[in-house]
Amino acid sequence: MTHQSDLSNGLEGQALEPAEPNAEDLIKVLGNRSIVLVGIMGSGKSTVGRRLAQRLGLPFVDADTEIEKAANMTISEIFASHGEAYFRSGEERVIARLLQQGPQILATGGGAYMSEATREAIQKDGVSVWLKADLDTVMARVRKRSNRPLLQNPDPEGTLRALLAVRDPVYAQADLCVYSRDVPHEVVMEEILRALISRLAAGDLPAATQTDN
Numbered sequence: 001m002t003h004q005s006d007l008s009n010g011l012e013g014q015a016l017e018p019a020e021p022n023a024e025d026l027i028k029v030l031g032n033r034s035i036v037l038v039g040i041m042g043s044g045k046s047t048v049g050r051r052l053a054q055r056l057g058l059p060f061v062d063a064d065t066e067i068e069k070a071a072n073m074t075i076s077e078i079f080a081s082h083g084e085a086y087f088r089s090g091e092e093r094v095i096a097r098l099l100q101q102g103p104q105i106l107a108t109g110g111g112a113y114m115s116e117a118t119r120e121a122i123q124k125d126g127v128s129v130w131l132k133a134d135l136d137t138v139m140a141r142v143r144k145r146s147n148r149p150l151l152q153n154p155d156p157e158g159t160l161r162a163l164l165a166v167r168d169p170v171y172a173q174a175d176l177c178v179y180s181r182d183v184p185h186e187v188v189m190e191e192i193l194r195a196l197i198s199r200l201a202a203g204d205l206p207a208a209t210q211t212d213n
């Protein structure tokens with residue numbers, strides 16, 4: 001019978017596997033960047049984003065809320081008084097400003113990622129996650145509320161279908177995609193976290209390019 005010393009684990013000579021990265025490693029790699037949620041209305045950017053922020057101990061910020069604060073009006077009022085183009089240019093400015101406040105979880109409005117300037121700003125100062133949702137799922141969710149001016153028309157389902165057709169190929173430019181479906185918010189939140197961590201483990205989470213905000 002051979003005896004091992006007390007300190008031996010029988011693995012002498014074998015290289016130890018590096019530990020799997022975890023949420024703390026993710027926060028380190030993130031640096032000052034924001035985790036930016038993009039996707040259609042009702043995909044869960046605000047509600048899932050808030051939970052992800054709690055889970056990671058990072059601040060949560062919602063671009064729609066910040067736009068409303070800056071304008072001192074609701075989004076419906078901004079659309080009604082000034083029109084969509086005015087809203088979009090305010091949205092670009094607010095998101096550019098918010099991106100300077102990372103690290104944080106940033107929920108964007110459903111149309112924000114359609115702006116090329118906003119996509120570039122997110123690419124530079126964020127890691128983007130597309131919360132992908134299908135028409136039936138988002139229709140069931142947004143039906144309950146009347147705070148989305150783009151859907152205040154006789155055919156909200158047709159509008160959403162058309163928006164998804166135009167927007168999905170653009171949302172697909174995000175760094176990661178997670179399906180937002182009919183499961184508890186926490187499940188989607190954990191999947192985002194796992195997707196981010198496995199990108200980190202694979203070494204293809206883009207390195208931070210900024211150091212000074």
Ligand SMILES: Nc1ncnc2c1ncn2[C@@H]1O[C@H](COP(=O)(O)OP(=O)(O)OP(=O)(O)O)[C@@H](O)[C@H]1O
Nearest residue numbers: 040041042043044045046047109110141183184185
């Ligand atoms: N995984 C989920 N399971 C059940 N309900 C969900 C889930 N994700 C979101 N919801 C519900 O869908 C509704 C819309 O979600 P939320 O406001 O987070 O969407 P959003 O992407 O922020 O939309 P918008 O672009 O209009 O701001 C909320 O009532 C929310 O609770």
Ligand SMILES: O=C(O)C1=C[C@@H](O)[C@@H](O)[C@H](O)C1
Nearest residue numbers: 041064075109110111148149
């Ligand atoms: O999908 C959109 O274009 C919008 C989504 C909301 O988050 C708001 O930003 C606004 O209602 C417009």
Ligand SMILES: [Mg+2]
Nearest residue numbers: 045046064107
């Ligand atoms: Mg929202």
